[in-house]
Amino acid sequence: MKTSILVCFGAAALFACSSDNNNTDGPVSADAPAGHDGPSGADAGAAKTFTFTLTKTGEPACAGAGASATGSATVTISADGNQISAMATYSGLSGAANHAHIHFGGAAEEAAGTGKIVLDFGSSLASPINKTFTATDYQAASGAPATFAAFVAAARQGGMAYINIHTAACGGGEIGGVLQ
16 A cells, blocks of 8 residues: 555656656746756657747848748657757748758847858758758757757757758848747
């Protein structure tokens, strides 16, 4: 009987302390308690999914941008941190997408066009763009984390990476959005 009660209390504590690390309702606070966001905490075994809108407003100003340019993206970091799966859709661009990337940097770097390209979607850029990235795809740019694992740890926190899609008219990026 005592063992059953302890198991029940232990299970209740476990469920009360666990978190759903698939937050799609908004940004993850950098001030979150240790163990609730990031691969080194209690949720290290949970996949992390970000779903967000791609807009013109976050990108450097581009007069040539399509009037109705928009999109959306879903990025999932695997539970073990060995893969990042990304899917982006777009419509209304000024022309064909000619580049798409995941950059290291937040909203300020996106707006200034100074985020470091660390993952490239390649040349197959018809909407929807789908790619699964691993450590072999990682480009350790100066000012970005040195390894894929370090980038994954930063990206899991939210606000530290963004996707953007470029066109000939908007070389700095026509639409983009921050993983939040």
